[in-house]
Amino acid sequence: MKDKLSNRQSEIINTAIKLIGEGGIQALTIKNISSEIGIAESALYRHFKSKTEVLSTLLDFLGVIIISHYENVNKLKISPFGKIEKMISGQLKIFAENPPYAIVILSDGLYKNEKLLYAKIFKIMEGAKSTFIKIIDEGKNTGEIRKDITSEQIAFVIMGxxxxxxNQWSLSGFSxxxxxxxxxxxxxLETLIQSS
Amino acid sequence: MKDKLSNRQSEIINTAIKLIGEGGIQALTIKNISSEIGIAESALYRHFKSKTEVLSTLLDFLGVIIISHYENVNKLKISPFGKIEKMISGQLKIFAENPPYAIVILSDGLYKNEKLLYAKIFKIMEGAKSTFIKIIDEGKNTGEIRKDITSEQIAFVIMGxxxxxxNQWSLSGFSxxxxxxxxxxxxxLETLIQSS
Amino acid sequence: MKDKLSNRQSEIINTAIKLIGEGGIQALTIKNISSEIGIAESALYRHFKSKTEVLSTLLDFLGVIIISHYENVNKLKISPFGKIEKMISGQLKIFAENPPYAIVILSDGLYKNEKLLYAKIFKIMEGAKSTFIKIIDEGKNTGEIRKDITSEQIAFVIMGxxxxxxNQWSLSGFSxxxxxxxxxxxxxLETLIQSS
Amino acid sequence: MKDKLSNRQSEIINTAIKLIGEGGIQALTIKNISSEIGIAESALYRHFKSKTEVLSTLLDFLGVIIISHYENVNKLKISPFGKIEKMISGQLKIFAENPPYAIVILSDGLYKNEKLLYAKIFKIMEGAKSTFIKIIDEGKNTGEIRKDITSEQIAFVIMGxxxxxxNQWSLSGFSxxxxxxxxxxxxxLETLIQSS
DNA sequence: TATGAATGAGAATTCATTCAT
DNA sequence: CATGAATGAATTCTCATTCAT
Incomplete structure (x- = not known):
């Protein structure tokens, strides 16, 4: 995982994201990226050694945004339900403001032959899940959340x-x-998981 | 929508499914299909006028399987919870026995530029949803299912x-x-949605 | 050259002409002809042994129409100028009523690798030319047409x-x-070639 | 319209012309061009974005040659008849030395579905016509050319x-x-159009 | 850092034609 | 007479990548 991106690298990642937003994953070609930026295709290879590396870095970038969003919410001094609400609404806000992020996160099937990429998406989802679990556990302790279902299962239902x-928003053309x-x-979700 | 497939057409669809199962949507090329069957690429065009038509027919085929599964379950004389259980488990059984079906259903993003294909997937999901809603309504009537959440929302949470x-099963390599x-x-899910 | 066409053969030739009229020479494919008629592509080969034979027959058909038009005009008991006028106006009338004929006659370059086809077009043009020459000679005899230019040259200028x-009519989309x-x-033309 | 061609682009255009000369428009394929030059087919797309662009550039190139020929002749300080003679003979000389040019100019029907290409050919012909008209007007002023026919009609007869x-030269195999x-x-033509 | 040129592997599709039934 | 199935050669074009400058 890249530690710090150069200006050009950031530009490439941002352009990649923009392209995905405009035309889906199929629009993400080296040619499109470079001509959008205004450099030669070969120049791109000075900054990333392959298209997979571009995607990989893009996923890192996305992962940081999402995970740090979750962590920030988790640090807040509010009720578990408040946290859950903020986690979901904040996440959706991120997507609403950056539709391409949603496309990238949802296009998992595409990376099948690239184990590395799959692993990154998996990690993001695991990060989200573990934060959810922590919060749900908290909720169980305060008595707000029902205890007859494991926290993992609850997290799973929420994330699903x-x-x-x-998904439907994306398929609807963000309409x-x-x-x-x-x-x-x-x-x-709150109604479903609160203690009775 | 094709009414009845010829032998060769079925063979093509089955081969397409097999290829998707082995290598994902990217493995679905005219060349792969035809060489797998043992005919020339051009021969395929006697049976389908384009690759999109192959995919479209494949989705029809899948749709029939899934929707008829749901309808059959709905006709059973069992309790709403029994139906929900059978709908989910039956659906998962279909996928477990035919992993490619899962890949096709989940690859929605890929068809973005093919409105027709997207519409077919959408229709399948709508069919499933409306059956779920009917059953949930039934459950509300019998008093088994909680009434403080709309049936549509419950169906949504289940499907999600x-x-x-x-999705995770697919990403894990069906492991x-x-x-x-x-x-x-x-x-x-039953615990979540039952009346307290 | 075919002597008498069967019904099916005529149908094929007429369809070929229609297709050319609608989409130019490129629209003339075995598939288009047969699907327009409603028979299988292979069925067409019962009636013509190749696409070249279709075109060849088509040119024969066209040749007969054009040449007989010229001959008929030449048989009339009218002045040479009257004949020239009728030859040109009649010819244009035929094209105006059957735009595809014009396309076929003008697409000579296409038949370059098919000597047979080229020869047929050439023959049609030679037939026209010799009729023109005869009429011009007549006109010279009656003193109506100038004698300082060979009849062949005059015929050439007329035909050009x-x-x-x-040509321009065809390129303009018959507009x-x-x-x-x-x-x-x-x-x-009359003003140009009349005796002073 | 391209302003200045790179060496490779010129090479491609020249090769295209050569191929047309050898085998007609049908011989003009991406594969033929590239293998003649000795590069991969895909390499060609670095220099032209499509086959249509190759043809379009080729027509531009041809247009410049022909139009500038006409303009140069028109600038000469010679009699109108001298100009007409030079325009025609010069034009035929160009074709005689570059038979493919003739093929390209005459293959208009082929470009029917490519409005752009057709428009270019049309423009070339219009350029020629307007120069002819200017010269004929000049000839009328000096009294050398008959005034009982419009200059446009005279130009039309000449060009036809x-x-x-x-056309006949091309059909005869440049024989x-x-x-x-x-x-x-x-x-x-001079005899026909001179004042009596 | 950047570029221009090139590549090879593919991809979808078209077309005239053949052949057994 | 007619069909359905198949073929092989073409055709245009795309894409990720490499390499010398």
């Missing part, structure tokens, strides 16, 4: 439904208000 | 978590027992 | 300008009135 | 017969002496 929401949809989802 | 399960995982998911 | 007219344009061309 | 000459044929045509 958030993911499906994003509905993701944050609005998120609000009602959050309410549903 | 089922989908995520399949864990999907049906086993499904069983605990079903238990979780 | 008629051909260019048709102007060919017969109208023909009238002024005829007047010009 | 020149074109037919080139006769184009310049010789041109000389007698010029004489004919």
């Amino acid at each position: 439904s958030v993911r499906l929401t994003v 509905f208000d993701l944050k609005e949809k998120g609000k009602s989802l959050i309410k549903t | 978590s089922v989908r995520l399960t399949v 864990f027992d999907l049906k086993e995982k499904g069983k605990s998911l079903i238990k979780t | 300008s008629v051909r260019l007219t048709v 102007f009135d060919l017969k109208e344009k023909g009238k002024s061309l005829i007047k010009t | 017969s020149v074109r037919l000459t080139v 006769f002496d184009l310049k010789e044929k041109g000389k007698s045509l010029i004489k004919t």
Whole structure:
């Protein structure tokens, strides 16, 4: 994982993201990236040794954003439900503001033959999951969250439904208000998992 | 939508499915299909007028399998929870026995530039959702399912978590027992949505 | 050269002509012809042994129409100028009513590698030319046509300008009135070649 | 329209011309061009973005040659008849020395589905026509050319017969002496259009 | 850092034609 | 007469990558 990106590298990653946003993963070609930036295709190889490395760095970049979002929320001094609400709404806000991020996260099947890439997506999801689990455990301790289901299962259900929401938003061509949809989802999830 | 497939057409669709299973959507090329069958590439065009038509027919085929599974379950004379359990477990069984089906259903992003294909996937998901909603309504009537959440939302949460399960299974290279995982998911979902 | 065409053969030739009219020579494929008629591609080979034979027959058919038009005009008991006028206007009328004929006659370059086809077009043009020459000779005898230019050269100039007219009409997408344009061309040509 | 061609681009255009000369428009394929030059097919796409662009550039190139020929002749301080003679003979000389040029100019029907290409050919012909008209007007002023026919019609007759000459030369496989044929045509035309 | 030129492997599709039934 | 299935050669074009300058 790259530690610090050069200006050109950042530019490449940002352009890659933009291209994905405009035309999906298929639009992400070396040619498109470089002509968008205004450099030669070969120049790109000065900054990344392969297209896979571009994608890999892109995923690192995305991972940092998402994971740090989760960690920041987790550090807040608010109730577990407040945290869950903020985690979901914040995540959806990130996607709403950067649709390409959603596309990248959802295109997992594409990376199948690139174990490295798959592993990175997997890691992001695991990071999210473990944060959720921590918060749910907290909620169980305070008595707010039901104890008859394992925290992992609860986290799983939350992530599944958030993911499906994003999925449908993406397939719809980003045509509905993701944050609005998120609000009602959050309410549903809270109702489902709160102690009775 | 094709009504009845010729032998060769079925063979092509089956081969396409097999190829997807082995190498993902990227492995689905005209050349691969035809050389797997043992005919010339051009021969394939006697049976389908384009690659898109192959994919489209494949999705029709898949749709019929999935939707009829849901409908069959819905016709059973069992309790709503029984139906939900059978719907999920049956669906996962289909995927467990035919991993490529899972790949096709999950690769939605890929078809972005082919509205027709996307529409077919969408229709399959809608079909599943409406069946779920009917069953949940039934469960609310019998008093088994909680009434403080709309049926649509419940269906959404169920589908999201089922989908995520399949997703992770696919990403893991089909390495864990999907049906086993499904069983605990079903238990979780039932616990979540039953009336208290 | 085929003596008498079967019904199916005529149908094929007519369809070929229609296709050329609609989409140019490139639209003339075995597949297009047969699917337009509603038979299998292979069925076409019962009636013509190759695509070249289709074209060849088509040119025969066209040749008969054009040459007989010229001969008929030549048989009329009218002045040479009357004949020239009728030859040109009649020819343009045929094209105006059957634009594909014009396309076929003008697409000579296409048949370059098919000597047979080239020869047929050449023959049609020679037939026209010799009729023109005969009429011009007549006109010289009656004193109506200038004698300071060989009949062949006059015929050549006439045919060149008629051909260019048709050419431009074809390139314009048949957008102007060919017969109208023909009238002024005829007047010009008569003025040019009459005795002073 | 390209302003300045790179060496490779010129090489490609020249090769394209050569191929057309040897085998007609049908011989102009990306594969033929590239293998003739000795590069990979894909390499060609570094220099032209499509085959249409190759043809388009080729027509530009041809257009410049022809139009500048006409303009140069028009600038000469000679009589109108001298100019007409030089325009025709010079044009035929160009074709005689570069038979492929003739093929390209005459293959107009082929470009029917490529409006751009057709438009270029059209423009070349219009350029030629307007120069002819100017010269004919001049000739009318000096009294050398007959005034009973519009200059446009005269230009049309000239161009039609020149074109037919080139056409027959091309169809004959470039077998006769184009310049010789041109000389007698010029004489004919002059006789036809001079004042009596 | 950057470029221009090139490459090889593929990809989807078209077309005229053949042949057994 | 007609068909369905198949073929092989072409064709245009794309893509990630390399390398000398």
